[in-house]
Amino acid sequence: MKKLNFKFKSLTMRIWATFTIIILIIIFSISFFYLVAFKAIDEKAKIQDLKVSHDFLITTKKFTEPNRFDELKNLRGSDYYIVHVDENNKTEIININKRRGLPPNVPNDPFSLNGSDVKLWMSSFITPGTLAEKQFKKSYKNIKFIFIISSVQYGDTGKSYLITYMPEMKENSLLYMMLIIGLVFIAIGFLTSKLVANYISKPLKELENYTVRIAHKDWKQPINIRNADEIGRLATSMNIMQKELKRADEEEKMFLQSISHDLKTPIMVIMSHAAAIIDGVYVESVEKNAEIIKDEALNLEKKVKQMLYFNTLDYVLENNICDIEINLHRLLFHIINRFKVINNNIKWELNIEEALIIGNVDKIQVSIENILDNSLRYAKEKISVTLKKEGDFAVIEIYNDGSNIPKEHLCHIFDNFYKDKTGNFGLGLAICKKIIKFYNGEIDAVNRDTGVSFLIKYRL
Known part of the structure; x- marks a missing residue:
């Protein structure tokens, strides 16, 4: 069976x-509270009021005088009667305060058609001996009754019992009111959601x-930021993204x-030069032309290798599992010894x-x-290399006595495809x-009085 999907495309509907x-949820919670908690509290209050009226009759012994207890909200439909048991155990129902009609606001009289049956049924709960406010909560023909039985003095012979009773009236007005209020709130919620959705959307x-x-590389103007909320921060982030994409586009x-x-x-x-060799038209020898072709091919190969290396560097670094402990002292001497043979006219100073x-x-x-x-x-004439510890970093300074880097280019020399002063592009410094940066280090270039220093910091 396919899973039902109730996703809404409209923000208003969501x-x-x-x-x-x-x-x-609020309506159902309140309804549940009403059905359980409120109902229990209401029933307890009714039992308490019924007990008070029962105690009043026993205390005053005014069984034959009419009272208006059934006009109280919690005692609607209540009544009382005497059960007399003579010496021959014959039971007699004495309706001392028999009601004339129904009290106000009582929709139905659940026992008016056959009242004697109901009273005889309640009388069946009388037990031998003296009873003192014995409470019962029983159902008769699907109608729930609350009644209290006490022994009283009535007549000269036999035993008499006062029974005060009340049918349980279902009070659903609060429940109906909550349902109506819920429907009103749902309607208000729809209108509110429409306004909120429009405000957000x-x-x-x-x-x-x-x-x-x-997406169409339109960098003309950033989006206006009106608020400092989540949407405003999103707009700020998108403006930053636009600047970065614009910069990447310009670099590309x-x-x-x-x-x-x-x-x-x-x-x-x-x-x-290849065409000159084929046609036999060249200024110098064939060997000289071939040497030029070889040098240019090597230069071309170097640039292609740099581009391939740079494009795969991120993946290689992220997926590298060969990080080990590296002795920078030993590594620097190994590299410098290889570079010394390139130009014998350069003086090297090492510290x-x-x-x-x-690292790798x-x-x-x-x-x-x-x-x-x-x-x-x-x-x-000179290159100097120093390695020292500064705090948590190993600092390598590589100095050359060449010309200073123009200030307008100094902060860009590590950018991708930066052109040096000769007009050639390179990726070496960007690599x-x-x-x-991948190893949480730092690199910087500083102009000296004479020459330039490159400072490399790696975490110890």
Whole structure:
């Protein structure tokens, strides 16, 4: 059997359904309270009032004088009579205060057609001996009666008993009133839900239209924030998302422009020199042309590898299970020894202390090598590398004595596809930043009086 699905597409209907369910729960709870608690309290009060009237008759012994107890709210329909048992155990019903008609507001007399049967039935609960306000709550022909029996002095012979009784009247006016109030509240809830839904859905509709604009890369204007509530905070978050998407879109466009130029150039060089070899038209030797083709191909391969590495880096970092303890002192000397042979004219100054970190050796090595490669490219005569501990961090400073980085570019050099002053795009520094940030580290570039320092911080 398929599961019933009561989901509403309309926000108004969902709010109205919620209001209605809450109101119905309240109505049913009050009705239950009425049927259980209120009914018990009401019955207890009626028994107490019946007992008071019974005690009054016994105390005053005015059995033959009419009273108006049955006109009280809790004693509607009540009456009393004497049961006399003579020496021969013959029972006689004495209707001393027999009513003339029904009291006000009593809809039916449940025992008017055959009253003697009801009274004889109550008399059957009399037990031998003296009775003192013995209470009973019994049903006769589907009608519930509350009655009290006490021994009294009436007549010269035999035994007499006073029975005060009252049929249980069902009071449903409160229940009906609660149902009517519930229906009124459901109607009010529908109107209220409509107003609330319109109030909520209007800004949500604006956010929906704004989202569609973002999906179509329309960055012209942010959404207006009118309130500081949850919807206002959602609008703020969407404005932040719009800025980030706009920035990513601009970076993508810049990347496409850069890559189209930087990849096109080596391809054109390779094609022109290859055509020269085929046609036999070249300035120098075939070997020189082949060497140029090889260099450009290696340069092209390097750029393609960087792009592939950068695009898969997030996945590799998140799914990496090879984090181990790394001795930075040993790793730095291993990397520097490989870089020293690239340019013998560079002087290296080293001040490297012992420090241990946790991470993937290959990724940490890439983050340091990219900085050293960048420094070696711009260094004139000297590169210095220091490693020291500062608080919870191992701080690596890599300095080169090259030219300062212009201030307008200093804060962007770690961005994706940043172009250096030579006009070439690169991903090396962006890869460094991504690796270091993944391990909760920090990276920064600082201009010195002469040269530039790159500061890398890894948690110890």
